[in-house]
Amino acid sequence: MFKNRQIGDTGLEVSELGFGAASLGNLYKAISDNEAQETLDAAKASGINLYDTAPRYGLGLSERRLGDALRTLPKSDYVISTKVGRILTPDHKANVKELRYGFDTPMPFDSHYDYTYDGIMRSFEDSLQRLGLAQIDILLVHDIGVDTHGEQDPYYYQQLASSGYKALDELRSQGVIKAVGLGVNETEICERVMGIGQFDCFLLAGRYSLLEQDALDTFYLNVSNTEHPLY
Template sequence: MKNVFNTRQLGNTNLNISTLGFGAASMGNLYQPVSDEEAKNTLSSAIDIGINYFDTAPRYGAGLSERRVGDALRELPKQDYILSTKVGRLIKPDAKADVTQLRHGFATPMPFDAQYDYSYDGIMRSFEDSQQRLGLAEIDILLVHDLGRDTHGDRDSFYFMQFEQGGYRALDELKSSGQIKAIGLGVNEVEICKRAMNIGQFDCFLLAGRYSLLEQEPVNEFLPQCIANATSIILGGPYNSGILATGVRTNKTPFYNYNPAPKEVILKVDKIEQICLDHNVTLAAAALQFPLAHPAVASVIPGLGNAKRVAKTVQLFNEVIPCAFWQDLKSEQLLAENAPVPM
């Protein structure tokens, strides 16, 4: 029997996505191999449990995630799922690829590599290539992947100019023609979202890690700006690269923003963990549920690497958390005073 997840409207579109979504980076063998059978079982578990929103990207396993997600969704009625993938990289054959080693964080057997391209032609080519890899005629949401200084450093201005002068027009044409239903960015930084708002209208930003139980700076200006522009947030990375899932009271090195966590972050998480213990609340449940209290956030999409993780995530998502827990976090100044909390 399926869960009945609440859905929220994405921007001003007619898309209503489940508040718990499926981040499919793991389906591209993120950090470790996942067999085809395990990937199929993981995606089937998410479908069976009632998740209707799936996010993938060419980047994830050099096309492997898209192939697997497409295989899982292909036989479903289209009204049963909403799919996003990403543009900004073209996946090119690489005869010299060492598929026995991690490449860009993925243990993928796919002998391809990525080339950045945010131009008009690059966006159009990426969209068509994704349709082929997915084996699907329809993609609902197209997200521009990894624009911004965090990814491109000194090349940031060049790639943003590519997008501003051509790439955005491609997105606008695809949406206007009905080939896609929503456009946005898929990024890890707020600043690039603010810049993008100056060149066009976006239905959503898939923002990883920047609004979480650890970080609430966007609540002051950026999230209100999103509401004013009818731009929804799809919240990726709710565990901030793992530290809000594992906590800091284990023998393992806690990770934050893809690196070992700095001391000040460890100390803050330790204080949050203590309040979790005081209220018998699971840290990961609090991290998963917190962002959805903000009206700008339409969905939270943790990475889901196996069927057991899908089931556990739904359990965390549905865990009852007392109001006093959130009040204590604010009393201890561990949450921004103006950050909405679940009721």
């Protein structure tokens, strides 16, 4: 069993070890629905209550499988986070027999970046439908930053700064969600968005581990010195 920790001042209590659901979207290879369910059953039995997914993961497949597994549980048993920044659209030409974006998924969709107010609101509503759940606890802005967008970073960053963050803050202020953050692969963008508004948490993929701890040099210090430390 795992200890729980609170995310900032959100009131959300999450297990110290969470479940990343990219594999439920058939990351690199397909798994069966039964295998996905059994994996989630094992995670729940171990005491994990934090489950993170994204529209990107299997082009909606991960969200569908995760929602199916959690739907019959009391809401108090789990905290769910998903991501915004991409919109899924039907693609009748999709070759579902080959890897797309690294996923062996049968879902006939494509994804498009959109960090605007309308794009984030649509992504949130679409995720509720795919999950088949009435509530999402945490929304993370997915893959914003130079690492993903290169020369187009200023364009997408401006979308988030000028209108996208407003959508996140609005949903949080209304109590529709409890926390907002980023789900990214670089520390620099986490530091940069602190000038946009108040973020409750950051999911830093693969950039802070036993083998890689460069994030401690600036990111941890900058976050710890803010008025509202993040945990």
